[in-house]
Structures are given as structure tokens and as C-alpha cells.
Amino acid sequence: MVANIHEVARRAGVSLGTVSHVLNHPELVAETTRQRVLRVINEIGFVRNGSARQLRIGTTQTIGLIVLDVSNPFFTEVAHGAEAAASEHGYLVILCNSGNSPDKEAHYLDALAEQRVAGMLIVPSVAYAPQSLRRETPVVLLDRLSKDANCCSVSVDDVAGGEMAGKHLLDAGHQRIAYLHGPFTNAQYIDRLEGLRHAVAQAGHDPNTVIVPLAAAADNAQAGGASVAAFCQIPDRPTAIFCGNDYLAVGVMHALAECGMVVPRDVALIGYDDIDLAAMFAVPLSTIRQPKYELGYAATELLLDEITQKEAHTHRQIVFRPELIVRESSRWHR
Amino acid sequence: MVANIHEVARRAGVSLGTVSHVLNHPELVAETTRQRVLRVINEIGFVRNGSARQLRIGTTQTIGLIVLDVSNPFFTEVAHGAEAAASEHGYLVILCNSGNSPDKEAHYLDALAEQRVAGMLIVPSVAYAPQSLRRETPVVLLDRLSKDANCCSVSVDDVAGGEMAGKHLLDAGHQRIAYLHGPFTNAQYIDRLEGLRHAVAQAGHDPNTVIVPLAAAADNAQAGGASVAAFCQIPDRPTAIFCGNDYLAVGVMHALAECGMVVPRDVALIGYDDIDLAAMFAVPLSTIRQPKYELGYAATELLLDEITQKEAHTHRQIVFRPELIVRESSRWHR
DNA sequence: CCTCACAAATGAAACGTTTCACATCGGCAT
DNA sequence: ATGCCGATGTGAAACGTTTCATTTGTGAGG
Numbered sequence: 001m002v003a004n005i006h007e008v009a010r011r012a013g014v015s016l017g018t019v020s021h022v023l024n025h026p027e028l029v030a031e032t033t034r035q036r037v038l039r040v041i042n043e044i045g046f047v048r049n050g051s052a053r054q055l056r057i058g059t060t061q062t063i064g065l066i067v068l069d070v071s072n073p074f075f076t077e078v079a080h081g082a083e084a085a086a087s088e089h090g091y092l093v094i095l096c097n098s099g100n101s102p103d104k105e106a107h108y109l110d111a112l113a114e115q116r117v118a119g120m121l122i123v124p125s126v127a128y129a130p131q132s133l134r135r136e137t138p139v140v141l142l143d144r145l146s147k148d149a150n151c152c153s154v155s156v157d158d159v160a161g162g163e164m165a166g167k168h169l170l171d172a173g174h175q176r177i178a179y180l181h182g183p184f185t186n187a188q189y190i191d192r193l194e195g196l197r198h199a200v201a202q203a204g205h206d207p208n209t210v211i212v213p214l215a216a217a218a219d220n221a222q223a224g225g226a227s228v229a230a231f232c233q234i235p236d237r238p239t240a241i242f243c244g245n246d247y248l249a250v251g252v253m254h255a256l257a258e259c260g261m262v263v264p265r266d267v268a269l270i271g272y273d274d275i276d277l278a279a280m281f282a283v284p285l286s287t288i289r290q291p292k293y294e295l296g297y298a299a300t301e302l303l304l305d306e307i308t309q310k311e312a313h314t315h316r317q318i319v320f321r322p323e324l325i326v327r328e329s330s331r332w333h334r
Numbered sequence: 335m336v337a338n339i340h341e342v343a344r345r346a347g348v349s350l351g352t353v354s355h356v357l358n359h360p361e362l363v364a365e366t367t368r369q370r371v372l373r374v375i376n377e378i379g380f381v382r383n384g385s386a387r388q389l390r391i392g393t394t395q396t397i398g399l400i401v402l403d404v405s406n407p408f409f410t411e412v413a414h415g416a417e418a419a420a421s422e423h424g425y426l427v428i429l430c431n432s433g434n435s436p437d438k439e440a441h442y443l444d445a446l447a448e449q450r451v452a453g454m455l456i457v458p459s460v461a462y463a464p465q466s467l468r469r470e471t472p473v474v475l476l477d478r479l480s481k482d483a484n485c486c487s488v489s490v491d492d493v494a495g496g497e498m499a500g501k502h503l504l505d506a507g508h509q510r511i512a513y514l515h516g517p518f519t520n521a522q523y524i525d526r527l528e529g530l531r532h533a534v535a536q537a538g539h540d541p542n543t544v545i546v547p548l549a550a551a552a553d554n555a556q557a558g559g560a561s562v563a564a565f566c567q568i569p570d571r572p573t574a575i576f577c578g579n580d581y582l583a584v585g586v587m588h589a590l591a592e593c594g595m596v597v598p599r600d601v602a603l604i605g606y607d608d609i610d611l612a613a614m615f616a617v618p619l620s621t622i623r624q625p626k627y628e629l630g631y632a633a634t635e636l637l638l639d640e641i642t643q644k645e646a647h648t649h650r651q652i653v654f655r656p657e658l659i660v661r662e663s664s665r666w667h668r
Numbered sequence: 669c670c671t672c673a674c675a676a677a678t679g680a681a682a683c684g685t686t687t688c689a690c691a692t693c694g695g696c697a698t
Numbered sequence: 699a700t701g702c703c704g705a706t707g708t709g710a711a712a713c714g715t716t717t718c719a720t721t722t723g724t725g726a727g728g
Binding site: 014015016017018021028029030033052054055056057058 | 705706707708709710712713714715
Binding site: 052070073079095113114116251254 | 445
């Protein structure tokens with residue numbers, strides 16, 4: 001087995017309390033003994049046992065992060081931001097992938113609680129039940145606004161994003177707009193639609209006649225492409241498509257090209273997310289950018305505040321504002 | 335503080351050993367007491383303290399994964415596979431992002447050792463020094479072949495990938511091929527070039543006259559696009575470009591279009607990685623697919639084998655073979 | 669009625685830390 | 699010489715589990 005603090009103490013000829021002090025309160029031990037102990041530690045490759053330490057201390061330097069899909073670049077960027085913030089404060093991040101399954105989510109919630117993580121960042125699945133967490137572990141909700149303000153949350157204003165996209169298309173003169181969305185189990189698609197309706201109403205039009213909702217089977221490029229057939233069938237066909245997600249938009253762009261339609265001349269297109277290749281498509285894609293990295297970073301800072309301040313901490317709801325990115329795909333051509 | 339096993343024992347009117355048995359060896363305790371204990375556990379929301387457990391047991395159910403860049407979809411898919419395999423065996427994954435910095439890498443190595451993770455999956459940074467790990471923690475090297483076989487490794491045969499791409503282009507009749515690569519600090523770009531040279535030699539040509547290496551400033555789309563200017567300057571310009579990575583290829587495709595060149599008529603293009611949007615570009619991108627998810631999955635299985643079998647385990651080097659995906663961007667047009 | 673076997677429950681010891689109350693010691697002021 | 703102080707070092711106790719040697723209880727077999 002790997003050496004422990006007793007062994008170090010024995011070899012350095014000091015008591016085990018002293019070794020501990022060298023590790024945790026170096027100012028309490030004389031320079032020469034400190035050096036001696038450190039030398040022994042290096043010699044025998046002693047590594048402090050985190051479990052024992054945590055048991056004694058009562059807290060860990062670890063935070064859990066549960067996301068819906070690790071292979072989705074959106075969550076990945078969020079994780080990147082979280083990891084950066086955590087690492088700055090000496091915390092480790094345990095990344096868990098719920099795959100949007102309430103079972104897996106619950107399982108990870110338990111596992112993290114058992115690990116006594118200092119806090120959790122949770123991108124809630126469809127069926128997230130906060131009451132299942134009766135522990136006092138600090139939690140920050142990610143990518144969803146916490147309605148009851150009994151915990152912090154960091155999200156992006158999807159209604160505003162939908163509104164931006166809508167206003168942009170209306171300003172360009174479009175009178176009919178298709179809204180292509182993924183499954184409505186994902187609340188964001190609903191919010192973006194609501195934003196779009198706002199924009200239309202604000203411009204003095206009737207959302208019900210201007211907007212044509214169109215559901216894709218999933219939220220990937222394939223499903224986006226498949227929806228183009230339905231789009232072409234629409235009577236009084238819209239001149240613009242607002243896609244709830246960039247992947248849908250890519251699929252749409254691809255399928256439109258195959259139908260011989262030219263973006264943006266025949267159909268204008270705007271996506272959502274600003275994935276990193278959005279500017280690189282056949283026609284560079286207009287989109288709504290979300291501050292993904294910042295989302296994860298801010299959430300972690302909030303969590304760490306709650307962890308360190310305890311009582312003094314007050315819950316906050318941070319809502320980021322997305323940003324309209326105009327590229328070729330939505331420039332108005334007469 | 336949150337309840338402990340004593341409290342459960344007290345409330346259930348049993349000894350603390352019995353509670354522990356309910357948790358770990360239910361077959362040793364009578365059904366009625368088992369139920370009683372479980373009820374109390376639910377009532378007061380008892381969650382076992384993982385640190386104490388690990389301290390006593392001497393081992394954790396956690397594995398560490400260190401990748402070079404969490405925002406890169408390649409590593410993300412690898413992580414996805416690793417997480418899936420780990421989760422199947424009840425292990426948690428701690429994800430760490432070294433950012434290819436030896437410092438951060440060393441820091442995480444230490445932190446994971448202190449956490450007493452059961453094992454580590456490491457995508458080694460430029461300066462990975464195995465001897466810095468003098469612990470007996472099992473390690474599996476990811477995405478790099480371990481030369482000295484003193485640990486397991488799982489990688490993809492980059493030489494074979496380069497060869498496939500080369501053979502494909504040669505078969506299509508190309509006599510001059512540009513090889514656009516990212517920084518050579520990344521060994522994979524070297525291996526892919528070597529594979530390309532093999533293919534050329536095998537076809538009976540001189541690699542030095544057929545192949546024109548071209549270095550991009552980074553391995554992203556922007557750098558790829560920027561390299562097109564240099565490509566256009568090449569005397570006796572190649573009719574095909576083999577990009578060491580799909581992002582480079584996207585940038586190239588974009589920039590070529592701006593120069594008025596048509597892919598594949600004027601220039602054939604093949605990338606590497608098969609990122610998920612590769613099929614969706616203006617011209618669908620031919621590429622070399624790597625089994626990313628499988629890479630992570632296999633590595634984790636190897637690691638878990640080493641963890642559970644201990645002595646009985648023998649180190650293995652798994653090398654996956656990549657796959658040629660032919661799409662429009664490299665179809666030969668006369 | 670005694671023994672035996674077996675199932676069920678017990679509680680002390682141990683895991684490796686950190687912390688805290690205490691001991692030691694030399695020097696310095698009185 | 700005495701007392702006190704600060705700097706340094708000490709070691710027992712505690713953190714919450716699991717495990718193991720033991721005890722207790724119970725019914726069967728003789």
C-alpha cells in the first residue's frame with residue numbers, strides 16, 4: 001500500500017501532527033523541520049489520502065456537473081467554462097451525463113450526494129424534481145430559470161433570443177415566417193417561439209397568420225433536412241425559416257439546396273446557438289449566439305459563492321442576453 | 335449536519351453494524367429488520383458518506399479522465415464512451431481538461447492521485463512524463479500508443495488513416511497532393527503524413543515530388559482558410575488537398591469557394607475525423623472516420639479490467655483502424 | 669433436558685487524516 | 699532565582715464507515 005502520514009513522521013523523526021502541519025499550516029513549523037519533512041515526502045512519494053482528509057474536514061473540494069448530453073457542443077462549452085472557474089478555486093469537476101433520462105439523473109444525484117460534493121451544477125432533465133434533493137448540498141440550476149427562487153440559476157433569455165430573430169426577419173421585410181423547432185419537451189423551443197410571437201405582435205401583425213410552426217422529429221441536421229419537404233407544401237409559403245437550433249438550420253440549408261432553392265434569395269434562414277462552424281457553411285448562417293462558456297463560468301462562481309459564504313449567500317438568478325449574429329443566410333435580396 | 339449511520343441505527347433500534355449490513359450485505363439480515371432500517375433511511379434521508387466508506391474500503395469507485403481540450407468534439411465523444419462504460423460498472427468519471435499544458439496536467443495527476451481514483455485515462459499532453467506517476471494507480475493511455483508496454487493504451491492507427499486517404503486520392507488519378515496539417519507538436523499530423531507517403535511510394539511514385547506539405551497556423555477552420563492563399567501559390571499546383579483534420583478542410587472549402595474554385599472539379603478535398611456536420615457542407619466532405627466513442631469505451635474497459643483483475647491483468651495495446659468515408663468533395667470529375 | 673448448528677445481531681477496531689489542548693524549552697524581564 | 703511568553707512540537711480524539719470475531723436466540727435432533 002502507499003505510504004501514510006505515520007510513515008512520513010517516523011522517517012522524518014517527528015510526530016504525525018507535525019507532518020500534518022507541514023501540509024496544512026506550514027507557518028506553525030520551523031523551517032528546518034519543514035524541509036526535512038518535505039524531503040521525506042518526496043523521497044517516498046507520499047500522497048495525502050483525500051478520503052481521510054475529507055472525512056475529517058467534513059467537506060470536499062469537488063463539484064458535480066450534470067448535463068443532458070456530453071456530445072453536444074453546447075453543454076461541452078458550458079462544461080469548459082465550469083471547469084475553468086472551478087479549477088481557479090482549486091476545485092475538481094465531476095462530469096455526469098444524464099442523457100436527459102430522469103433515472104440516470106437521479107442516479108447521479110445520489111452518487112454525487114454520497115461523494116459529498118461541495119455543490120452541484122445541474123442542467124435539469126425533463127422530469128427534474130428538486131424535492132428529490134432534500135440534502136443541503138448547494139445547487140445551481142443551469143440553462144433553466146429557477147421559478148421558485150430557492151436556489152441560484154443561470155440561464156439565457158430564450159424569449160429575447162426568439163424576439164431578436166423575429167425582429168431581424170421582420171425588419172428585412174418578411175411577411176411569413178416558418179418556425180422549425182425540435183421537440184417541445186425542451187422548454188427552450190417554446191420560449192423561442194414565444195419571443196418570435198412577441199416580435200410579430202410588436203410589429204403590428206397577427207402572429208397566427210405570420211408564423212407557421214413546423215416540428216422536426218429531433219433536433220439534429222437530419223431531422224432538419226427532412227422537414228424541408230413539409231415546408232415546401234405550406235400554402236402561401238413563408239419566405240424565411242427560423243430554426244430553433246443551428247443543426248436544424250444546417251440540415252435545412254442542405255435540403256433547400258437540393259430542391260434548387262437559393263438561400264437567402266428564395267428563403268432566408270436563421271439558426272440558434274452559433275455553433276463554431278456556422279460561419280463556414282455554403283451560405284454563412286445567421287444565428288443567435290448564446291454565451292455558453294460564460295454560462296458555465298458564472299454558474300460555478302455562484303455555486304462557489306454559496307459554498308464558501310454559506311449563510312451570507314443570497315440566491316441569484318442570472319439571465320444572459322443572447323446576441324444576434326447576422327451573416328449571409330438572412331440578408332435580404334430583392 | 336446530515337445524519338450518519340449511528341443515527342439510523344438508533345432510530346431503527348438496531349446496532350450500527352446491522353445498518354451497515356443492510357447497505358452492503360442485505361442477505362445477512364432478516365427481512366423485517368431490513369425493511370425497518372430501510373424505512374428509517376428513507377425517512378431521515380440518510381446518505382452514506384462516501385469518504386468514510388472509501389477510507390475504510392481503501393478504494394474508490396471513481397476514475398479520472400484527462401483530455402487535452404473539452405471543447406473539441408473528438409475528446410467529447412471519447413469522454414462520452416468512457417462515461418458510458420464506467421457508468422455500466424457503477425463508476426463515476428472525473429473529467430479534467432489539461433488544455434495540453436503540462437502544468438495543468440501535472441496538477442490534475444496529483445489531484446486525482448490524492449482522490450485515490452481507482453484508475454486514470456490519460457490523453458497525454460506534449461510533455462507527458464510517465465515517471466512522474468510513481469504511484470501504482472492503473473493508467474490507460476488514450477489516443478497514443480504506449481511505446482514501452484508498461485501500461486495499456488488505446489489509439490487509432492493514424493498511419494493507416496493517412497494511407498487510406500492517400501490511396502483514395504491516387505486511385506482517383508491525382509498526381510500532386512497537398513497535405514495541410516496542424517502543428518507537428520501533435521504527433522498525429524506526422525503519422526498521417528507518413529501514411530500518405532507510404533501510399534504514394536506503394537503506388538510507385540516519389541513522395542517528395544507528389545506530396546506538398548503545407549502547415550496551418552492552428553488546427554481550426556480559420557487557419558485552414560488562411561492556408562489557401564499559400565496553396566494557390568504553389569508552382570505546378572496540386573489537384574487535391576488532404577487536410578489533417580476536418581476543421582481545416584471546412585476552412586479550405588470555404589476559402590476555395592471564395593477564390594472561385596469548385597470542389598471537387600478544380601480541387602479534390604479530403605479531411606480527417608468525420609465530424610458530425612461533415613456530410614452537410616456545401617460539398618459533402620470526404621474524410622477518415624475515427625471510432626471516437628469506441629476509443630473511450632474500450633479504454634475504460636481495459637482500465638476496469640486492470641482495476642478488478644490487479645495481478646492477473648496483462649497490458650494490452652489496442653489500435654483501432656480508421657475508416658474511409660467517400661463523399662462528394664473527392665469524387666473525380668473529368 | 670442438553671447439545672449443536674445455524675441464523676441474526678452486536679460492537680470494537682481500524683482506515684488516515686486534522687485539530688486541539690497540552691507539553692517543552694529557551695530567552696527575557698523582573 | 700522566578701515567572702512568563704512565544705515558538706515549536708506532541709499525541710489523543712474524532713470524522714463515519716466496514717469488517718470480523720463474538721454473542722444471542724431458536725429450533726432440531728438425540
